[in-house]
Amino acid sequence: MTIQMMRRIWPLTKPTMLKSTQSDIEITPVTLNEWDRVEAVARPQLLGTTLRSSPSAQKMTDAIRSQVDIREGYKGLEVSTTSFVGYITVGPLRININPKLQGLPLTVLVRYAYGLRDLEVLGPTLTPMMQHGLHDILISLLIAEIEELLHRGLQRRYIPVSEKLASPRGRILVEKIAFRGGVLNGTLPCLHFQRHSNWKLNQVLRSGLYLAGNMTVDRELHRRVRRLADAFDAVDTVAIQQGDLDEVERGLTRLTATSKPALTLIRLLSGMYGTSIETETSSSRTPGFLFDMNYFFQRLLSRFLRENLDDLSIKDELATKGMFAYAAHGNPKGRPLPRPRPDFALYNAKDLIGFLDAKYRDVWVKGYPASWLYQLSMYALASPNQKSILLYGTTSSEARDERICIRHSVLSRAGSQPEVIVRPVQLQTLAMLLEFSKDASAMREQRKCFARSLVAF
Incomplete structure (x- = not known):
């Protein structure tokens, strides 16, 4: 079939x-x-x-x-x-x-970046797939997450129900009786609550499965998605909007927090689903699924550095202050000045050390555009140590640090030379460090050592 x-x-x-x-x-x-x-x-x-x-x-x-x-x-x-x-x-x-990295290593990194459960927990039924695109991996992870939720049982919530009852329950709606001119038959309008699975969280989960079913052409994935969606038979579907996902995530409690990974995957799949095209009469989306690996790589590094830099800390996209300033009486039109936002600012306690930027492009193989060097040069000049680091993802085992000096006597301070460090992040090594390991303490030390090597100026 x-x-x-x-x-x-x-x-x-x-x-x-x-x-x-x-x-x-x-x-x-x-x-x-x-x-x-x-x-x-x-x-x-x-x-x-x-x-x-x-x-x-x-x-x-x-x-x-x-x-x-x-x-x-x-x-x-x-x-x-x-x-x-x-x-x-x-x-x-x-x-x-x-993508340059595929299969299990990519699945490990995606799982870690977005806070999904360990692959060892998901068991042998999860097979990372790349036959038709990265979305198949995300759909596989979504299937595993929702299977776990269904194994625990669908979350139910008390839902208000307004109906006419022969045996009154809850609160009798006296105002409705008065509006219709009194009791006209053997029923009374009542407002009561029923514990039901048809509420917003389950509606978004089921709709996410429908979205995943439309995105894959893999027969096995489609079969598994269909089976899971059938388990939500008493739940309505909704057109997934970012506002719905935001609302559901804000409403998560201690009892429903286990649904967070599944909602994250639905958000990713929804974001991949084409690009919006606006016309005078309608709005539509391009037929396709595109995933921004640059945003994923930044999120991956953010979590990894936060968890493995014990004596240091990072702040994401911190707006720089004082990098640009108008001369006295030099801003007659009152224009605002740009405030560059490097991907990461590295701190020792409250002291700023320097700025780092993340790019998924394999600079060792593909090189870099001049605009990146200009950008990193500005970050270096704004750093206390006069240096900045570009972290890029690579699968090349021979990739090494490249250091670029910003040479101008006016810019050089006493005993300092502004510098841009172009540093590879070995994706296979990172995936290996993030995989499940029996020797957890030894692996933890290796992760900390790798993290320190990435931010070393």
């Missing part, structure tokens, strides 16, 4: 998608890596391909420009990728973007 047949049997509530006017056109797959670029001369499927005849595809390319850059070249299309991975369909092209 194909996925299309399964979906006819078990319809899923789909988010609004951009309707394709080229449904009869054959889709051509193009596979790239993150921070990659291909031209028509290197990929035969791009030769002679154009989007000029499809206004909807051209509108889509404008909407996703910061994620995937698609341009018309002399001989065909040119495609450039950034830190977003996944896939997206644009006109006749299905663009697949693979």
